Amino acid sequence: MKEPIIGAAVVGQSGGPTAAINASLAGVIGECIRQSGTITKVYGMRNGIEGFLAERLVELNPLFTNEHGLPDEEKLEQLRLTPASALGSCRRKLPKPADDPAFFENLVSLFKKYDIRYFFYIGGNDSMDTVAKLSAYLETSDYEMRVMGVPKTIDNDLMGTDHTPGFGSAAKYIATEMQEIVRDCSVYTVKAVTIVEIMGRDAGWLTASAALPNLVNGCGPDYVYLPEVPFDMDAFFGDVERAFEKHPNVVIAVSEGARFADGHYVGEGTQSGAVDVFGHKYLEGTAKTLENAVKEKFGCKVRSIELNLPQRCASHLASATDISESDLCGEDAVGAALSGVTGSMIAMERVDSPESKFGYRIRYTTKDVSTIANAVRTVPREWIVPENNNVTDECLRWILPLIQGETKPFWKDGLPEHFVI
Amino acid sequence: MKEPIIGAAVVGQSGGPTAAINASLAGVIGECIRQSGTITKVYGMRNGIEGFLAERLVELNPLFTNEHGLPDEEKLEQLRLTPASALGSCRRKLPKPADDPAFFENLVSLFKKYDIRYFFYIGGNDSMDTVAKLSAYLETSDYEMRVMGVPKTIDNDLMGTDHTPGFGSAAKYIATEMQEIVRDCSVYTVKAVTIVEIMGRDAGWLTASAALPNLVNGCGPDYVYLPEVPFDMDAFFGDVERAFEKHPNVVIAVSEGARFADGHYVGEGTQSGAVDVFGHKYLEGTAKTLENAVKEKFGCKVRSIELNLPQRCASHLASATDISESDLCGEDAVGAALSGVTGSMIAMERVDSPESKFGYRIRYTTKDVSTIANAVRTVPREWIVPENNNVTDECLRWILPLIQGETKPFWKDGLPEHFVI
Numbered sequence: 031m032k033e034p035i036i037g038a039a040v041v042g043q044s045g046g047p048t049a050a051i052n053a054s055l056a057g058v059i060g061e062c063i064r065q066s067g068t069i070t071k072v073y074g075m076r077n078g079i080e081g082f083l084a085e086r087l088v089e090l091n092p093l094f095t096n097e098h099g100l101p102d103e104e105k106l107e108q109l110r111l112t113p114a115s116a117l118g119s120c121r122r123k124l125p126k127p128a129d130d131p132a133f134f135e136n137l138v139s140l141f142k143k144y145d146i147r148y149f150f151y152i153g154g155n156d157s158m159d160t161v162a163k164l165s166a167y168l169e170t171s172d173y174e175m176r177v178m179g180v181p182k183t184i185d186n187d188l189m190g191t192d193h194t195p196g197f198g199s200a201a202k203y204i205a206t207e208m209q210e211i212v213r214d215c216s217v218y219t220v221k222a223v224t225i226v227e228i229m230g231r232d233a234g235w236l237t238a239s240a241a242l243p244n245l246v247n248g249c250g251p252d253y254v255y256l257p258e259v260p261f262d263m264d265a266f267f268g269d270v271e272r273a274f275e276k277h278p279n280v281v282i283a284v285s286e287g288a289r290f291a292d293g294h295y296v297g298e299g300t301q302s303g304a305v306d307v308f309g310h311k312y313l314e315g316t317a318k319t320l321e322n323a324v325k326e327k328f329g330c331k332v333r334s335i336e337l338n339l340p341q342r343c344a345s346h347l348a349s350a351t352d353i354s355e356s357d358l359c360g361e362d363a364v365g366a367a368l369s370g371v372t373g374s375m376i377a378m379e380r381v382d383s384p385e386s387k388f389g390y391r392i393r394y395t396t397k398d399v400s401t402i403a404n405a406v407r408t409v410p411r412e413w414i415v416p417e418n419n420n421v422t423d424e425c426l427r428w429i430l431p432l433i434q435g436e437t438k439p440f441w442k443d444g445l446p447e448h449f450v451i
Numbered sequence: 452m453k454e455p456i457i458g459a460a461v462v463g464q465s466g467g468p469t470a471a472i473n474a475s476l477a478g479v480i481g482e483c484i485r486q487s488g489t490i491t492k493v494y495g496m497r498n499g500i501e502g503f504l505a506e507r508l509v510e511l512n513p514l515f516t517n518e519h520g521l522p523d524e525e526k527l528e529q530l531r532l533t534p535a536s537a538l539g540s541c542r543r544k545l546p547k548p549a550d551d552p553a554f555f556e557n558l559v560s561l562f563k564k565y566d567i568r569y570f571f572y573i574g575g576n577d578s579m580d581t582v583a584k585l586s587a588y589l590e591t592s593d594y595e596m597r598v599m600g601v602p603k604t605i606d607n608d609l610m611g612t613d614h615t616p617g618f619g620s621a622a623k624y625i626a627t628e629m630q631e632i633v634r635d636c637s638v639y640t641v642k643a644v645t646i647v648e649i650m651g652r653d654a655g656w657l658t659a660s661a662a663l664p665n666l667v668n669g670c671g672p673d674y675v676y677l678p679e680v681p682f683d684m685d686a687f688f689g690d691v692e693r694a695f696e697k698h699p700n701v702v703i704a705v706s707e708g709a710r711f712a713d714g715h716y717v718g719e720g721t722q723s724g725a726v727d728v729f730g731h732k733y734l735e736g737t738a739k740t741l742e743n744a745v746k747e748k749f750g751c752k753v754r755s756i757e758l759n760l761p762q763r764c765a766s767h768l769a770s771a772t773d774i775s776e777s778d779l780c781g782e783d784a785v786g787a788a789l790s791g792v793t794g795s796m797i798a799m800e801r802v803d804s805p806e807s808k809f810g811y812r813i814r815y816t817t818k819d820v821s822t823i824a825n826a827v828r829t830v831p832r833e834w835i836v837p838e839n840n841n842v843t844d845e846c847l848r849w850i851l852p853l854i855q856g857e858t859k860p861f862w863k864d865g866l867p868e869h870f871v872i
Contacts, residue, residue, distance in 0.1 A: 077639070077640050120640070209869070210535075216539070338756045445627055448670070
């Protein structure tokens with residue numbers, strides 16, 4: 031354990047929003063305020079590293095400190111239950127330190143200007159890449175600073191951690207909406223197929239969550255199709271036929287990233303072909319493509335639904351487990367940095383815990399971020415049934431603890447009141 | 452007040468599901484059980500009048516009566532918080548009695564077979580048409596029976612009642628999701644337009660509700676476009692331009708029924724042209740059409756979102772006011788029938804009530820159903836701003852009381868547990 035450095039901290043958020051990313055922010059802010067003997071100040075960078083470069087900083091201590099100099103728990107709780115990134119976000123990819131040392135020299139001059147000794151970055155895969163590059167550069171620099179990543183992504187596709195903050199809330203929302211949609215679709219006797227498209231480009235964790243109502247209430251989608259295994263149109267038609275033998279209302283969940291054996295996305299037909307700055311393809315229309323295919327094949331009523339943005343921002347239905355874990359990840363990042371850790375991400379380890387309801391407990395640890403960035407964790411093959419049209423109960427039992435518990439939004443005249451920084 | 456008739460009751464649900472239609476069912480069932488001295492039995496018809504014709508009846512008393520012969524309040528509460536029609540639904544349009552008396556003679560023979568003297572039908576416009584035709588026929592018959600309609604529709608487009616059961620819950624869901632989407636869209640600095648499509652073919656009440664967060668939290672969509680006024684593409688482009696002057700993230704709510712001055716739907720380009728049995732056009736793609744138009748005009752990032760089915764089935768976010776009013780509508784239908792009313796719909800009247808928070812109280816009454824069926828109630832012109840791109844605060848203040856209060860789903864292992872009949 032190294033000596034803490036006395037100086038300021040800066041915290042930022044990056045990548046797509048989640049319902050829990052502000053809980054991690056609250057965790058960082060609260061612990062920084064508690065450690066104000068060492069951490070003299072905590073700045074928020076607006077719009078991630080991009081805003082930091084433009085010196086768009088906001089002092090967070092005055093916003094979240096009560097009259098006793100302690101964290102204002104009510105305000106932090108309201109921040110925890112506010113969706114999306116309260117500090118704003120960005121999708122800026124940093125250069126490699128060897129390619130552009132001037133970029134990093136400029137960054138360090140800004141750290142010096144504000145006496146920043148602690149850097150906390152809350153985000154997913156691309157954000158951990160930022161943490162890795164920055165800490166790699168700092169190793170070659172004489173400026174002493176500690177850089178910590180706090181994981182975040184609804185996709186649950188980060189390596190090195192049992193699961194990611196934000197996933198549990200998205201899974202709870204998806205599972206709840208799927209169950210409500212199944213109930214809605216069950217009211218008519220006319221043959222109909224409803225196809226629900228779920229987020230997740232390469233990892234099927236969220237689509238798998240759509241099947242949770244089957245485990246809990248015996249009332250979920252007939253099939254779920256993940257991007258981890260090839261999608262076969264004829265097999266799919268066969269699945270729909272078999273489901274019609276059981277009931278007139280067939281409900282299907284499909285990942286936006288479902289693709290054929292040749293690697294082409296199912297939804298590619300209606301795509302723009304555009305890519306984002308990280309080279310990811312924008313996808314849309316997987317469910318729409320299947321809607322048209324089913325309509326043509328079966329001639330029955332077909333409806334496609336994209337759960338869309340609410341999957342990542344429906345904090346009114348957040349998982350209490352997820353919010354609490356996300357908060358602790360933020361808090362532990364501060365603790366780890368104070369004890370000398372740098373270039374690392376907070377990770378969760380699942381510990382067998384026979385005394386708890388789902389045999390589930392989490393231990394918080396740190397992982398070297400260079401082993402995590404730019405890799406994708408997918409649903410294991412053995413958790414997908416051999417027919418490639420569902421997940422196993424073992425998979426669902428693994429997800430189930432993550433959606434436990436409900437939060438209570440700050441209701442104001444019938445609507446949640448969010449915390450705006 | 453006439454004498455009650457001793458005999459059985461039958462209750463059915465018809466039309467599209469809502470998050471509150473089972474609350475009205477619970478109201479009917481509970482009151483029938485309480486009145487079991489007169490109402491000997493309460494049957495549910497599966498899939499509305501269509502299931503009744505096939506004698507698909509279920510005895511509800513055993514399911515909802517406790518050991519003291521009273522309504523089982525816990526089961527009724529679980530039913531209230533179950534989305535969609537627990538008895539199933541249909542979209543069967545009855546013939547006119549004069550055109551097909553044999554159809555009605557058959558119906559009456561079934562009523563006689565089960566000794567049914569009370570008929571309760573929970574539904575929207577088309578369902579009230581069923582109530583009107585059946586009671587008109589019964590006036591010419593010697594079979595004494597009382598026929599009552601219980602209003603239901605998320606669209607809030609029924610005449611004769613201040614608002615409709617189901618609307619408040621849909622409005623609460625839409626307003627909450629809109630606020631979360633606005634927060635989600637606010638995180639990036641890149642210019643972007645997000646277009647959210649809201650249900651409502653002819654009436655813009657639900658789309659208007661999307662603006663509630665502006666009134667409550669100052670954080671809602673930039674514009675809302677209702678079907679009541681013509682949609683003008685150039686004016687829309689001008690609106691987007693003006694919004695970009697204020698902030699980079701423009702969020703818009705548009706009704707699925709938005710149409711141009713010539714009467715063509717905005718989303719008509721991507722429609723199938725199919726109509727349902729009532730001759731209503733199926734609409735889809737209003738937001739998608741606008742997405743493409745904005746992309747072409749501004750070249751910026753554009754996203755379209757359809758809130759889709761969850762608008763009518765998201766009972767996890769029901770309005771407590773709506774659930775309670777829906778329940779009372781069902782209960783009062785039984786009371787009215789017992790006191791001799793027939794051929795009528797339960798209606799709500801808004802009573803000024805200065806002592807309550809929103810100056811709001813409801814008085815329950817009955818309306819002759821023949822004055823209600825097949826007419827549509829739209830948002831008054833004076834509640835839409837002259838520029839046709841928003842609603843007035845007066846409109847929002849009128850909606851606001853209807854979304855007050857939250858319900859508590861029956862949580863089971865992290866998901867709501869629905870009541871399945």
